Amino acid sequence: MKTKDWFTDWFNTSYYHILYKERNDSEAQLFMKNITDLLRLDTATHILDLPCGKGRHAVFLNSLGYTVTGKDLSENSIEAAKPFENETLNFKVHDMRQPLSKTYDAIFNLFTSFGYFEADIEDLLILENIKKGLKKDGFFVFDFLNARLVKENLVSNEIKIVEGIHFNITREITQDFIVKNISFFANGKQHAYTERVKYLDEEKMSYYLNKVGFKIVHTFGDYHLNPFQPAHSNRLILVAK
Ligand SMILES: C[S@@+](CC[C@H](N)C(=O)[O-])C[C@H]1O[C@@H](n2cnc3c(N)ncnc32)[C@H](O)[C@@H]1O
Structure with a gap:
């Protein structure tokens, strides 16, 4: 019998949210403001936050005027996000290994929400789903840890x-x-x-993104959007089209 994947269990517990309760939401909001300004996303933009957790980025993006959908595998997190729903903000349980049923102007994968799977083919499958889930000229924003650091x-x-x-x-x-x-x-x-998060550095991520047909248009190293410096940056942030 196959045991459940670790990410299905752990992210669905209350203990996960207790351990990480001090994560910096003001920094997350600053990042969302900076990235939406940089990409000049107007308020007609429909953004998919995948995976959204309890919706901290999605709720803030919606407050900036965007139509936002948040999707996550964790039923408990989606239940916690649901009370924030309105006409232009909705949340759904979804496994990112499954194809998306709609297309979006932008898809955001935030706060190290990738690299959980054993085989590279599963990482590529998710990126393919994201590529197919984007409208023409849509943006993919990928925010991961800096593995080298x-x-x-x-x-x-x-x-x-x-x-x-x-x-x-x-x-x-x-x-x-x-x-x-x-x-x-x-x-x-x-x-x-x-x-367990895969050791994905800039080189490997660029390889993945190119392989599914993305072109990287920006690389940043933190939420202030400073340039990526492999030995110093806290984050690896890639924007692809
Ligand atoms: C590190 S958390 C980040 C969540 C959110 N982006 C945030 O910043 O609060 C990673 C999230 O990925 C979700 N997740 C893990 N595997 C998933 C999958 N296969 N499909 C969709 N979501 C998944 C987890 O439930 C968890 O909420």
């Missing part, structure tokens, strides 16, 4: 205490993956999860 500054052991839970975190780089093991005791039992 993560590798060179790897914190192999860490304890984070959030809402009284002691999260014991270990990190390692295996041949192709950045692996984070998270264990903790909560609600009367011990839990253990693993986050």
